[in-house]
Amino acid sequence: MPTSPRGNSPAPPPRRTDARVNRDRLVATAQEVFAELGPAASLNQIAQRAGVGPGTLYRHFPNRQALLAAVLRDRIERLVRQADVLTATEPPDDALAHWLRALLAHARLNQGMGSTLMVEEPGAPGLDCHRLILDAAAGVLTRAQEHGTARADLAAADLIPLVAGIALSTTHTADPTQPARLLDLVLDATFTTPR
Secondary structure: OOEOOOOOOEOOOOHHHHHHHHHHHHHHHHHHHHHHHOOOOOHHHHHHHHOOOHHHHHHHOOOHHHHHHHHHHHHHHHHHHHHHHHHHHOOHHHHHHHHHHHHHHHHHHHHHHHHHHHHHOOOOOHHHHHHHHHHHHHHHHHHHHHHOOEOOOOOHHHHHHHHHHHHHHOOOOOOOOHHHHHHHHHHHHHEOOOO
């Protein structure tokens, strides 16, 4: 551990580390608060829950859209990593089915955030995020197609709107099992043999 110039005590960690820790804590806290209260949640409340002052929040995220984009990007990166893990560890059909379930959960959780970003900051993070999801979907789908069990005429660009449509259409459903049942119908249409 580095010592101070006088050599008698450890030097404090570099500011960069503290800044990174604060940023990560803000993103994690914002994820929780946005999930609870929606994308219009108080930024001051997020800072308070993260244990930092509002000035720290605004140094990292100059406005709500920047924080929403960071939260959404973090969630999408986790979703993409999940596709990679499933591809490496699961049979092709299972990887595709599990990842589409994860995509549905992501779409249901992030509906308000994505639409708020698109309305308030057109084109900024949406296109890159969409491309990441499309590429991940293409990876798990192509593997199942190469295995011969997923329809060859299906494209990732077909699956994503189907899953997003399920998320949107079941936002206020009284039946909590409906999203999974609808996704099962999509999966039945995706595979060439019954699962």
